[in-house]
């Protein structure tokens with residue numbers, strides 16, 4: 001088993017006692033950081049960063065050099081799977097991701113093969129190995145993938161979409177075809193995440209960014225069913241430790257009980273759900289991750305601190321909470337404000353863990369520098 005200097009992220013996911021609430025930010029390596037923009041300039045473009053394991057490692061570590069974050073997340077993108085399937089991913093400046101060959105017909109879907117990460121996505125697995133080596137056990141590394149439904153929307157629409165017109169038309173008119181596509185994607189996601197776990201990812205998150213755009217019934221049939229298939233197919237124990245799985249359906253607050261039934265270890269919440277009420281609904285079955293509105297980072301550090309305090313109070317005492325934003329940090333955020341956010345989580349959360357049994361395991365967790373993040 002690899003020794004971790006700071007394992008409070010994994011401990012919180014397992015409902016084990018912690019000294020303070022762990023925190024990381026979705027999209028923590030990104031354009032709000034000037035050092036990220038400089039690296040991207042050097043790489044030429046975004047895919048140049050993702051495709052080069054040394055550069056992917058460099059930008060993964062940038063936010064950790066600045067802030068006392070409790071987890072690192074692999075620098076990559078959810079759209080690497082469709083790219084590996086031959087759709088031709090590219091980024092149009094200012095317009096987000098696009099595919100040269102979107103999937104529109106039955107023939108397009110039938111021609112897709114399940115990806116083999118060792119052969120088709122070696123640069124991602126190499127990035128995981130490089131990052132693990134360079135982290136040297138500082139914090140755990142999170143691997144990730146998109147959900148089948150979210151990947152299908154990009155593949156069918158050919159990029160981002162406001163209304164998912166084409167994807168939903170296929171779902172309603174040709175459900176069997178949509179299921180065939182989602183099944184190919186679910187099998188690919190299982191292989192991809194297991195590849196990341198074997199390469200060294202210590203937790204994995206599935207981004208179901210567009211699950212919340214589905215109707216109540218369609219969510220269960222076209223997104224949740226495949227999330228469950230993935231959870232059941234993942235390697236859950238590796239290198240002497242449990243590998244937790246986090247499910248994040250943006251806009252999924254009404255489905256938390258059903259999401260917990262998949263067997264996932266934790267659920268990501270966006271900011272529209274009250275975290276205290278979510279905790280009352282799922283109990284100790286799953287940990288919760290979230291859920292500050294990312295736009296609060298535009299407000300003053302005092303206002304950010306106040307919001308952090310409210311979310312901590314809503315969750316209440318004890319472990320099982322990983323603090324995060326309710327969605328990715330945006331490019332216009334002042335890095336100082338992100339720092340104020342992370343500091344506030346560590347400082348204000350200590351009181352919620354007093355007397356919950358942390359001291360007994362402090363020595364084991366970080367013998368040399370207990371509580372260093374409180375400085």
Ligand code: CP3
Pocket residue numbers: 025026027028029030031040046073074075076077078079095096097144160207209328
């Ligand atoms: O969290 C992290 O720091 C890890 C890196 C990460 C990226 N994308 C880097 C990235 C992760 C986890 C993702 C996931 C991702 N990618 C999702 C799901 C998460 C979410 O935000 O809901 C989605 C939907 C995508 C697809 C995608 N990739 C879009 C829509 C865009 C354009 C976004 C934009 O703001 O222009 C990307 C590009 C992308 N992925 C960037 C980064 C840092 C920006 C690229 C750049 O211009 O440098």
